[in-house]
């Protein structure tokens with residue numbers, strides 16, 4: 001199911017920031033390997049958030065080969081910590097960062113992001129959650145004590161991706177229960193419920209890319 005009417009998606013795509021030469025190669029690599037990257041429309045928002053928070057340190061849960069990280073770097077983030085299960089993806093990412101002359105601004109940590117986050121104290125100015133959907137809520141809880149004042153947490157795939165948007169819509173709009181077996185869709189619903197109910201965050205959903213939540217730490 002498309003997240004947006006076709007003309008809206010086309011308009012956003014036509015007006016999104018241009019890729020750099022290395023990002024263009026990253027996007028081609030993603031297309032060739034059918035790898036899900038956040039894309040330039042949502043990427044432009046990541047760049048903006050890094051810029052607006054004057055980000056020193058960004059943490060990502062699930063980085064692939066660093067495409068989303070490249071947008072944080074373009075927004076002026078001093079350093080991005082990337083986490084990735086797959087060593088080959090991380091090595092490809094490190095290679096892209098060397099090509100871009102940005103290797104010293106990115107750390108690729110191979111392993112489970114939920115463990116890696118424990119090894120860092122923060123403070124993080126921006127966090128991107130883009131790993132296993134059923135672990136989004138746990139990721140937020142794990143990283144919350146490490147957020148800088150005014151930090152922003154972004155979560156991807158809240159409208160599109162390995163989830164059932166029809167079920168999610170019925171849940172939020174009509175109060176229909178979610179199917180018990182679909183842990184990915186349930187994980188997104190749990191996460192959106194969590195950030196919307198939390199007094200520690202102000203959250204909006206932005207229909208860019210696969211749909212992102214943007215949650216600002218308040219207080």
Ligand SMILES: C[S@@+](CC[C@H](N)C(=O)[O-])C[C@H]1O[C@@H](n2cnc3c(N)ncnc32)[C@H](O)[C@@H]1O
Nearest residue numbers: 037038062064067068084085112113130131132
């Ligand atoms: C959707 S992709 C990330 C895309 C990336 N954020 C981008 O837009 O360029 C998700 C990645 O997270 C990795 N992943 C999933 N669960 C993870 C975990 N618990 N720890 C580390 N990596 C994980 C997967 O191997 C996959 O490469």
